[in-house]
Amino acid sequence: MIKKRYDFPYELSYQEAVLLQNRIRKMVKLDFPYREEEVRFVAGVDVAYDREGFSFGTVVVLRIPSLEIVEVVCERWRPSFPYIPGFLSFREGPV
Template identity: 35%
Template structure:
């Protein structure tokens, strides 16, 4: 059974934190920020649910039609966290199972909407960058809490403010619902920040989190 999504073998599995850091520095050099898909008709949501023992997990991917937010495809796989949770190395914990789930899809989504950050990361290589580079698919990160500094955006839906790290703009705090805490959007791979924010607003017409994330979260909990 061959996958429609090919996962590139760009690195060995790290044994230590310093090996993981080296891998991120190399993956970072492969991130493309100068491209944008001509047309984004479908978007994938990715999320992981942890079970007892905290290293048993279920990774879920859902693919939604952006115009209608209806479900086009989905996949869920059980797995095991292969790395401890270390801030900054989060991707090594969740990416393996998420990549397996992506390989079970029957359609190739136009963009991956990841539950975590992309360039808004100490080494500018968060989960969304890992998944984007390893699949070579466009990707963005949508985090629920900030990494970096920001001022709260204005109250109306659609308002945003820059998120900075080391004086550099790495993402945006985006208000998806008026009067509700913002989400934190950053680039993963082959996408622009302006378009990422437009996409997240399209995907979040009613709730704070995009429907991609919500549907993947629901699927992971039921699988």
């Protein structure tokens, strides 16, 4: 089970998003402290949009190395944050 580490504020202005992104940036870790044989699961994530403005997010978790599907989660959401290059996570993250 994945533990949620951050409560996302769904209604943000652009200025608030800039401040939040700068704060969250410090939480990103680019090192991978695991050996390849220790990795047991991998997930793929995607978001699509319909013509009515809804977004549809899907996460698929696969077992390694068999690639057996372990879990699929889909969600529908109407984004409140506009499309702004560099801030896609604020639009697609909540879904």
